[in-house]
Amino acid sequence: MRTEEKLYTLRYKKDDKSHLAIKDVNTCLECTAKYGEPQPCVSICPANVFSWQNNRIVIGYENCVECGASRIACPYENIDWNYPRFGKGIALRYA
Amino acid sequence: MLDYDIVVVGAGPAGSAAALKAASEGKKVLVIERGPEPGSKNVSGAMIRKDYVTSVFGEDMPFERNVETIKLSLYNGNKPVNIEFHPRGLVTTGRLKFDKWLSSVSEKAGAMVIPKTTALKLNWENGVAKSLTTDRGEVSAKSFVLAEGVNSLVSMESGIKGDWTPENSVQAVKMVYSIKKSDLNTLFDLPDDNTGMSWRMITSDPLIAGFMYTYKDSLAVGIGSPIKELIDRKIRPEKLLDDFLAMTGIAEKVKGYSLREYSAKIIPEGGFPDINVAKGNVYLCGDAIGLVDPLTFDGITPAIASGTLAGEAAVYNYDKEIYRYNLMKNPEISKIAKERKLETDFMTGNKAGEYINMVSSMLEGWASGDLMGIRNTMVSNYRNLIPDLMTFVMRMR
Numbered sequence: 001m002r003t004e005e006k007l008y009t010l011r012y013k014k015d016d017k018s019h020l021a022i023k024d025v026n027t028c029l030e031c032t033a034k035y036g037e038p039q040p041c042v043s044i045c046p047a048n049v050f051s052w053q054n055n056r057i058v059i060g061y062e063n064c065v066e067c068g069a070s071r072i073a074c075p076y077e078n079i080d081w082n083y084p085r086f087g088k089g090i091a092l093r094y095a
Numbered sequence: 096m097l098d099y100d101i102v103v104v105g106a107g108p109a110g111s112a113a114a115l116k117a118a119s120e121g122k123k124v125l126v127i128e129r130g131p132e133p134g135s136k137n138v139s140g141a142m143i144r145k146d147y148v149t150s151v152f153g154e155d156m157p158f159e160r161n162v163e164t165i166k167l168s169l170y171n172g173n174k175p176v177n178i179e180f181h182p183r184g185l186v187t188t189g190r191l192k193f194d195k196w197l198s199s200v201s202e203k204a205g206a207m208v209i210p211k212t213t214a215l216k217l218n219w220e221n222g223v224a225k226s227l228t229t230d231r232g233e234v235s236a237k238s239f240v241l242a243e244g245v246n247s248l249v250s251m252e253s254g255i256k257g258d259w260t261p262e263n264s265v266q267a268v269k270m271v272y273s274i275k276k277s278d279l280n281t282l283f284d285l286p287d288d289n290t291g292m293s294w295r296m297i298t299s300d301p302l303i304a305g306f307m308y309t310y311k312d313s314l315a316v317g318i319g320s321p322i323k324e325l326i327d328r329k330i331r332p333e334k335l336l337d338d339f340l341a342m343t344g345i346a347e348k349v350k351g352y353s354l355r356e357y358s359a360k361i362i363p364e365g366g367f368p369d370i371n372v373a374k375g376n377v378y379l380c381g382d383a384i385g386l387v388d389p390l391t392f393d394g395i396t397p398a399i400a401s402g403t404l405a406g407e408a409a410v411y412n413y414d415k416e417i418y419r420y421n422l423m424k425n426p427e428i429s430k431i432a433k434e435r436k437l438e439t440d441f442m443t444g445n446k447a448g449e450y451i452n453m454v455s456s457m458l459e460g461w462a463s464g465d466l467m468g469i470r471n472t473m474v475s476n477y478r479n480l481i482p483d484l485m486t487f488v489m490r491m492r
Contacts, residue, residue: 087211
């Protein structure tokens with residue numbers, strides 16, 4: 001089963017503003033030179049939030065399952081990781 | 096500005112235990128919860144000790160099934176060695192129902208619970224926290240309990256603790272399949288709708304702690320694996336779970352049933368006692384200070400134990416050394432603290448692989464009557480491995 005199909009099972013309310021951000025895009029270039037692809041954030045995320053497109057990390061924050069792994073995995077502490085606001089984001093029912 | 100005696104961040108087991116304790120002592124307590132309702136952001140892979148929860152929160156705890164059988168499997172390659180036993184007092188429970196109930200008990204004791212509100216930061220004056228900024232405004236209090244879970248952003252922002260590292264954290268992913276009661280009973284040989292079973296597995300390469308257990312009309316399966324190992328080897332956690340389900344034969348069992356929910360969670364491995372647990376009038380508890388058993392995935396028992404102590408510390412404004420001492424002398428918490436060294440070895444060296452290979456060769460030797468083989472395994476490993484091994488096997492329960 002594809003990750004996207006797994007994510008379809010989640011109830012989700014989207015915040016207009018992303019709760020995740022890359023602090024410095026140049027750091028991602030440095031990271032890619034050192035660690036190769038997939039980068040630690042791309043590899044560890046269980047929800048395909050991070051992807052490497054045109055030499056930068058693109059964040060699909062609406063996929064986020066709020067586990068926090070990307071923030072811990074980033075060797076440069078380059079992810080500004082927050083919780084969604086106002087009760088938005090995922091709402092689990094059966095976990 | 097709203098003003099309370101005590102503000103608790105997080106309405107999980109630790110936060111609700113803290114709120115219950117503080118409200119029961121007559122304090123004016125506010126609990127803020129970032130999810131739309133308590134439990135809606137929570138993931139766990141553990142069975143729950145019903146008697147323990149009941150001793151703190153009272154009767155009527157909602158649960159799914161009584162776990163009457165636990166199977167342990169050590170995988171050395173693809174072939175497992177199995178141990179089966181029959182525990183008492185363990186149940187499975189879904190976190191939404193469970194955490195809502197815990198929170199409702201704290202409300203009945205007088206705590207006020209506000210969901211859909213995210214804590215952002217504490218505001219300090221001369222080492223004393225005066226107020227908490229949330230996405231809906233600011234609230235002041237005499238003391239604060241941070242039961243904010245493994246991603247303890249407020250604690251980190253205040254410099255009380257640092258973040259976890261890939262070396263001391265585990266990535267867990269979980270899936271719940273819808274399986275109607277009668278099918279579930281047939282699949283796992285369960286006599287009735289209230290009886291359940293649980294299966295725990297450990298593999299050595301890559302290092303995975305897996306679990307499977309029965310809910311009322313669904314099956315929960317999941318794995319945890321060290322983040323360091325996953326990123327070094329560029330292993331995707333959800334792919335690892337799929338492979339794991341295929342290897343253990345679970346994929347075959349759930350074939351044709353629909354996936355009900357997918358979730359993920361970080362399990363902290365470092366933490367108490369090697370962590371700061373308080374600053375001034377602010378007390379941390381639960382996952383925020385790393386109180387999860389990495390093998391049984393039980394974070395709920397130590398969350399409730401530490402939450403109760405944090406609530407008490409907040410009521411009496413204990414010095415942080417007194418709070419630490421109280422945590423240390425609590426049996427549910429000291430158990431984790433004592434075993435921290437073993438966990439560290441487990442995560443950093445490749446001791447896990449050694450244990451698993453040793454246990455499986457010992458048990459195979461026993462089963463086939465190869466007593467010399469068992470003796471050789473024991474003698475060659477005795478000094479460094481046997482004492483740790485005993486702890487390891489005991490803890491898997």
